Amino acid sequence: MHRRAPRIQLLLGGALIALVALAIGIFLGGHANLLPDPVRSALVRDDEGQLVQRAIDTIEDNYYRPIERGQLVDQSIEGAVDSLDDQFSHYFDPATYRRFQQSTNPRFSGIGVTVQPHERGLVIAHVIPDTPAAKAGLRPGDKIVAVGRNTLAGHPSSYAIGLIKGEPGTDVTITTERDGVRRSQTIERAEIVEPVVEARLVSTRAGKYGHVVFTSFTSDSSEQVRGAVDRMLDRGARGIVLDLRGNGGGLLSEAVETASIFIPDGTIVSTDGRNRERHVYTATGGAIREDVPVVVLVDRNSASASEIVTGALQDRRRAEVVGTRTYGKGVFQEVRELPNGGALDITVGQYFLPSGKNIGGRGVSEGAGIQPNVRARDDPDTARDEALATAVRTLSSGAR
Structure with missing residues (x-):
């Protein structure tokens, strides 16, 4: 009996080692990124990666004229992104x-x-x-x-x-x-x-109105908009035209803050993506008086963050929208840097207006954009801004 005990211990020890190895294998199978590169290459199957690698090697070694490997890698990645058929990636x-x-x-x-x-x-x-x-x-x-x-x-x-x-x-x-x-x-x-915000008073027979031109949602730009709106109201403006024509968008956070200047509470926009949890962005507080009429002036080049603000104010019945349909960009991107010094700028999700509508065509087709309540277009061949004049008339008709 004393001779069999070490053998039993040896068998138990071997079983324990096997179980530990199995557990480690299962863990690393789902966390291959933790392995050193040579070990990962030897142990983790990557048929697609090996296929691309072999194709690049074959071209580099056998093409009839010399070609830089970096160029092949760049064009391979570019081709993969182009296959998404996404104009924003x-x-x-x-x-x-x-x-x-x-x-x-x-x-x-x-x-x-x-x-x-x-x-x-x-x-x-x-x-x-x-x-x-x-x-x-x-x-x-x-x-x-x-x-x-x-x-x-x-x-x-x-x-x-x-x-x-x-x-x-x-x-x-x-x-x-x-x-x-x-x-x-x-x-x-x-x-x-580049000036981000410009503001002036427009005088009409019905009174004075503030015209706030906002060109880009850059860092802290919402504070500039808020300052311009407050100045116009302090100078006697009876309402505000928020001019987003030509504004191609920018930071989502600035769009939420800008909409919050006019909307006191509730939903501004929500986002969702395949690998992104749905998130609802709500008004941050401190809005101007609700009895101050607002018109948002837009055109075909009002996009992205501009459409978030415009759609929120329209859906929440806080403003009339004047102009043409907007661009129709209802998706957002993230930039991921790559080891070669380049980067991927790829679409990772969509955003939705308070009504639940997405206006962007999912990035691969032209979206419907936001349709104005009142159609107006500026004639570039005249000195007069016809669209602004329509916006001010719309504003004065809603002034209380």
């Missing part, structure tokens, strides 16, 4: 990602326009006054189809923006298209500080 190679980061700076060197993506390149949403673009006669609605010798079709907007920006005092040649007519012109770049 992009792969940024390292150089493009650096330009993208620069493009989010409100102080920049360029020609003085804000733009929206277009299948041909870019479409001008707003021309900043007293900038090289304004002096060159560029207008909202003009399409930028080439920069220098580089055509823009098929490239992300960040690529085109990066080409337009440059050192102050240097020249850039852009090709624009208006009413089917192309025009190339050379413009000298300058240091630009």
Whole structure:
């Protein structure tokens, strides 16, 4: 009996080790990212990854002329993103990602326009006054189809923006298209500080009204809107026109704060995604008096965060919407940096108005946008702003 005890202990010890190994194997099977790279490559099956790796190796080794491996990797990732058929998802190679980061700076060197993506390149949403673009006669609605010798079709907007920006005092040649007519012109770049909020009083027979122009939802921009609204009311404005024409959006948090200037409580917007829990954003408090009438003025270039604010005020019956239908972007993106210095800017979810409506076509098709209560359009060939005049008339009819 004494001889059998060690054998039993040995068997029990072996079983225990096997159980521990099994538990570790099960754990690492679901947490392969914890393994060192060589071990993960040897133990974890990755047929798709090995297939891509082998294809790149084959091209690099056998193609009839030399080709950089990094270029193959970049184009492989770009092809994967393109297969999503999502106009808002992009792969940024390292150089493009650096330009993208620069493009989010409100102080920049360029020609003085804000733009929206277009299948041909870019479409001008707003021309900043007293900038090289304004002096060159560029207008909202003009399409930028080439920069220098580089055509823009098929490239992300960040690529085109990066080409337009440059050192102050240097020249850039852009090709624009208006009413089917192309025009190339050379413009000298300058240091630009993009104004986010501008406000003025508009006097009519019915009284004074505040016209607050808001161009981009950047950090703390909602505070600037709040300050402008308060100034207009202090100066005797009977109502507020919130002008979001040409505003392509920005930070979701700033959209919620901006809507909260006018909506005292309740839902502003909700978001949902396949790997994102549904989240409801509510008004943050401190709204202006509910008896102050509000009109939101929009156009085809009012997008994203602009549509969140517009849709919330319309759904909650806090404002009349005047203008044309909006862009129709009901999805949001996140930027994920990659080890090569590039990044993925991919759609990760959708947002929904208080009514539950999504206005964005899920990113792969043109969304319906927000339809105005009162249709109005500015004629760029006249000095008068017809859309603003309609907004003020609508505002005065609702003033109490």
